[in-house]
Amino acid sequence: MPSTPSMSESRTTEPVLEVRDLAKHYPLTRGVLVKRRIGAVRAVDTVSFALRRGETLGIVGESGCGKSTVAKLLVSLERPTAGTIHYRGEDIARLSGRALRAVRRNIQMVFQDPYTSLNPRMTVGDIVGEPFEIHPEVAPKGDRRRAVQELLDVVGLNPEHINRYPHQFSGGQRQRIGIARGLALRPEIIVADEPVSALDVSVQAQVVNLMESLQDEFDLSYIFIAHDLSVVRHISDRVAVMYLGRFAETGTGREIYDHPTHPYTQALLSAVPVPDPEPRTRPPRILLAGDVPSPANPPSGCRFRTRCWKAQDRCATEVPVLAVPTGLAGPAAHASACHFAEERAEVRA
């Protein structure tokens, strides 16, 4: 596991990516000819985190919470409304042109759907080798075929299949092609947005295992974004739980999954079905009332308060800060954006 500190102290502490107060607001407009701005969808609102070398940060949340927008911001497919993304001391949110292109080489993305994210009219060799067209310094022209075949081999595909088209591969194999493309430029960071959720259960495990062994081999840092809490627990060193554009709680896998202190995390975890008719330790299920509010008009104060059973007057007026709550000790002492953060009694029992 890359998380074990035995590798070297400096590696686990030195951040490769530092994100501060990141925000992305999409304008809402009315009118066809004359567009008037009538508001904004706050897809991401003041998100901060650091990613260390060789580490996997999992971001979980339900649909619409803004996790995919975070992914797009990190790889500069979208520009942030506010905030900074520091990579090697440079704010990539402010870069453009040649400088941005150079940084992008080191932060690559793996997409969710291996059926639509690969061009059906390009061969596997062209797909995996396309990054070399943009960054010819990585692999000189005469060397590309061999470089692509090496990549195919690394992700467990037959290098002989370099001239085949995506439709000749199964879903799991296509995701391996997507991963090979992500690895082509030997990046430091891979941002994977739901990389296994379109795959069958029996194939998911293969791709998760592949991502883990590639991380060890190439010393990669991962941002692993998914709605499946079980997969995220398996692969992540640290986990951030996202709700309506903000991080609700962050911590190590053990802190978040075994000692959650934010009511949303507690409800989310209790709702995950476990493949076991008689689980040994399971707190009773918390059924949340209602739906997630619209990010165009989020609740004041704490964004979760409209569905929270602990909500008080204070929650409507005062935005809870993501920090270690006072009075909590042991694994419960991790960052949680709740005025009334505490472990569930049933969990501790």
Next chain:
Amino acid sequence: MAARLLDVRDLRVEFRTRDGIAEAVGGVSYAVDAGRTLAVLGESGSGKSVTAQAIMGILDSPPGRITGGQVLFQGRDLLTMGAEERRRIRGAAMAMIFQDALSALNPVVPVGAQLAEMYEVHLGMSRKDARRRAVELMDRVRIPAAAQRAGDYPHQFSGGMRQRIMIAMAMALEPDLIIADEPTTALDVTVQAQVMELLAELRREYAMGLVLITHDLGVVADVADTIAVMYAGRIVETAPVRDLYRRPAHPYTRGLLDSVPRVDHRGERLYAIKGAPPSPLALPSGCPFHPRCPRAQEVCRVERPPLYEVPAAGAAPASGGRTSACHFWKDELDALDAVNV
């Protein structure tokens, strides 16, 4: 012995495609009794949904074609009865819930009117009475402010609320059997929990039989009595829910259970079944799982395993015994017991 609510026997479905004939369902048998839940578990392409479509009589044909078997509903074969008779059973006595409520509901008719139509057409109610019943039904599936929302269109509801409307529509005529095809797959996990809870509650209240089709091992663990596991168009194992999770008698089932990461504890490296599910156009010889099976022997390559009877641990449930389509089911169980001791 009283007839079973639904008794599917050796059902076969094939599809004619440009590339040849695909055997989508190759002799499937399962049964469910009133008040019980049967979960049909399988990956994409396993034939679980095609089986359900054939049972409901909504198979796309062509290209699909039922080539054999029986679908006995309360003792009568749906496949041999006339279209008109079958239409009366469908909707009134058996109903289906689909994965994607947005495409299953009519987008240009308010949901209240869609529900009311069920009562007008099947029960001959007046429009006014039908509307009143529709609102009651929406209230029953816990749609907030049902009376006001009856005039809204499907797109105005959230995914979870739409799925409740689908459930209301299936429940409207109080059927004896509901077939739910991946009813919560498109939903977020907190909403999924709400919808599953509602479905289980309604099944208890009306003592319906429920066939729950899913790929999710987690979802069925809580609600099913019996589980049938499908692979490549066939049932590979049927077992009471506890037995299936504790002592799977087929290497495919065991592989599936081992390959799922768990939220309740962190495991080491995941077990991965090698390879990918086969194409229905080119099924492997013998046991269709043999190219991916860690236990495969020569016999598996040449001889298709029948469904062997497997003794159930504990009391056999009313919905039938245990079966496994593996030549080596005994070795599989012995190996598991050796580890668990």
